Amino acid sequence: MDRIMYEQKQRIKTSRVYISAILLLLALVVYATQAKTASAASSITVTEINYLESTVTLKVNGDTKVYFSDSKKTTWDEVPGDIGSDSKITMDISWIPVTQNYVLNFKGDVSTDIVSVTIPKQATNFKASFNKAKGVVTFSNAGTRTVEWRKDGSTAWNTVDTNTFAAQLSYLFDNGAVLRFRLAPVNGTSSMDVGARASKEVAVTISKKAAAPNVTVNGSSFTIAVKKGMAYRYVNADGTTTDWTTISSSASLLLSDVAAKALYREGGTTQSKVTLQFRSNASSSSMVSKIATVTVPVQEGPPDENTYGISLSYLSSSSLSLTVKAASSTVPFEYTVVEADDELSYTSASWTTVSSSTAVTLTKAKAPAGSHIYVRKKSVAATDTVDFALASQEIDITGTQGVVYPDALTATTLTTLITTAGVCRTDDSSSYLSFTFYSPTQTTVSSVRFIDSYGISAGTVTCKSTVSKNASSTSNNDKYIITTKITSTSTIDTATEKLLYAELTLANSEVITSTDQSGLRLYIYPGSTLNNPKNDDTYTGEFNRIYLSNESQDKKNFKFQLDFGTSKIADKTAVNAFTSENVAISSMKYDGYTLAKDTDYTAVYGSYVNDDGETVSTATVTVNVSAFEASSLIDTTDKKEALVITLNNGEILRDKVYITLTNTATLDEAPVAWSITEGSLKETTTSTVTNPDNTTTTVTQEVVSFSLGLTLFDKSYSVSVADVTWGGTSIFGSAEVTGGKATIYLSNAKINKLSTTSTDTKNIVITLSNGYVIKTGCKLTILNAH
Secondary structure, X not given: OHHHHHHHHHHHHHHHHHHHHHHHHHHHHHHHHHHHHHHHOOOOEEEEEEOOOOEEEEEOOOOOOEEEEOOOOOOOEEOOOOOOOOOEEEEEOOOOOOOOOEXXXXXXXXXXXXEEEXXXXXXXXXXXXXXXXOOEEEEEOOOOOOEEEEEOOOOOOEEOOOOOHHHHHHOOOOOOEEEEEEEOOEOEXXXXXXXXXXXXXXXXXXXXXXOOOOOOEEOOOOEEOOXXXXXXXXXXXXXXXXXXXXXXXXOOEEHHHHOHHHOOOOOOOOOOOEEEEEEEOOOOOOXXXXXXXXXXXXXXXXXXXXXXXXXXXXXXXXXXXXXEOOOOOOOOEEEEEEOOOOOOOOOOOOOEEEOOOOOEEEEOOOOOOOOEEEEEEOOEOOOOOOOOXXXXXXXXXXOOOOOOOOOOOOOOOEEEEEEEOOOOOOOOHHHOEEEEEEEOOOOOEEEEEEEOOOOOEEEEEEEEEEEEEOOOOOOHHHOEEEEEEEEEOHHHOOOOOOEEXXXXXXXXXXXXXXXXXXXXXXXXXXXXXXXXXXXXXXXXXXXXXEOOOOOOOOOOEEEEEEEOOOOEEEOOXXXXXXXXXXXXXXXXXXXXXXXXXXXOEEEEEEEEEOOXXXXXXXXXXXXXXXXXXXXXXXXXXXXXXXXXXXXXXXXXXXXXXXXXXXXXEEEOOOOEEEEEEOOOOOOEEEEEEEOOXXXXXXXXXXXXXXXXXXXXXXXXXXXXXXXXXXXXXXOEEEEEEEOOEEEEEEOHHHHHOOOOOOOEEEEEEEEEOOOOEEXXXXXXXXXXXX
């Protein structure tokens, strides 16, 4: 049994060997067949690795499917998609990480040979940097690979071409930009030539150019302010430019160096404007700046003195006056003072603007003797309507000698003025006291003060002064004639009968002090005064008259006495010299009315010896006010009015004698106006009165429709109402006068008798018993009844 079992086992074992052999034989047959097939068809090949598209393209020969796996080859996945008619199939590889090398294995469903491809990782050591000083981008670790760039935000990559990239980069400098750089991808062509991925992108900031430097031409100092590190070049007439010249210091550029063609030169040298461009050069920290362009215009020549009214005149021994008549806010001029030993420097000179025709005054401290004063048109800044202009070439208004002040003004002659107190007054130009003297400068007298021989001030008089050129001048000292008129001596009229010496202050601040040998002296005779006898009330300086009164008790005239300052009229050629004519009254005037001699007034001339033993001439004047008060030229009442007395020596006495014309009464509540129809007033009323004995009496009374009230000037004054008329017809009824008041009742009966063919308005005229008449203030209108 065991043997049988053993034999069976041996047979089974042998059978297994046979089967294994058979299977091995079959495998060899299959292998041989595959080998034979393989010899007839190639395995899978890699034809392209496209890094732009992130694909790999495979070519098969007989396979219907392609599988891929990673380096471990444990899992195989089918490449999606169909094999094309060109036996190619393309696979996406965008999922493969870029941070490492990645192995892909491929095989087909027929060709079982595995094709291995290593997808390279992305290069990360590529660098790019921007050099601000040179304005270029440099690369490192690029090797021989192509570099690409794009603008931030753009997807379009551009190849860095050394022939064109610098120009492309320069276009970005104005505003700056962010550029991204990479090593361009290199597509693979086989499993042995896998190419290269695009490198990691590098962002580079391209700095924008700095703002153009603020460059301006100083049209006054003829300079251009610059800084070290800047550069300039010229723009030619045809638009071309010169090379840049680097500025090595911060000193201003002189136009005489960089724009000489634009500046004025004597001799008619042709001028032309000069255009320059400036920039700040690049540095390690900043780009080259944008360009600033300035144009230096052609400079105008020196201004002509006559054309522009440029003149210099001396005001005193220590001041002068500069005038530019053409100067204005739109055409300004300027001047500078250069001391005698210095030369004009445009870069350091301080110029003062002259923008009007008003003269400029310079003192000796500002413009010393020997200094030179230069005048030129001022540089004008550009506006919407005005072009920039350089200051013009200057002129030396002081000439080759410079400033030469004249000697101080001194009086060389003596003038003595003679007048009478009260004669020289502002309102009478014929009374002015005039004097003249020569002057080396164009000035006037600003004030005249008089002092006596002891140096005590008498006061300052009013004056006006003018100056004119002396056509007959023979030296510097008589170039001008100063004419001065004293217009009033009222402030010193009490300083009489003594010589006064003038202290003349000139407009240029110089002072001339007069002496007995030169200058100006003044002698004033005393004026006439009112000197009424005491204890005689028929003499008065203030007369009150009841206006137009015919009452005998009301004063009609008055008297006053004048003491004349001198008996004879003064001779103005010498002190204490007189003419043969006696001082007398020439005329008298009251409120526009000139009094008639012998009718309105009389004058009796006489004299007396005063307490000093001097003979004083007098005039006793009687004024008959009632003789002229009714003149239509007199319209001032209830107010003190001066009696103006004119003497034949030129005196006018305005404040010695006064007359007041007092109205007897004034109408209350004026103006008053009434209106009635002719004959329409009720004249009487009738009433019945019961007597004590029970009898009755009929009483008739007048009706009063209109009354007027008057106020007398004085409660104690006695006067009554004489009549009240309208158009010459009496309408007076009755009147009551008491306590300084008068009430007038008009008669209705008389008013009813007034008639008119049409409407008629007239003043009601009130006549008082003293002859005073009120002609205005009340109107009555009569309306025609038919």
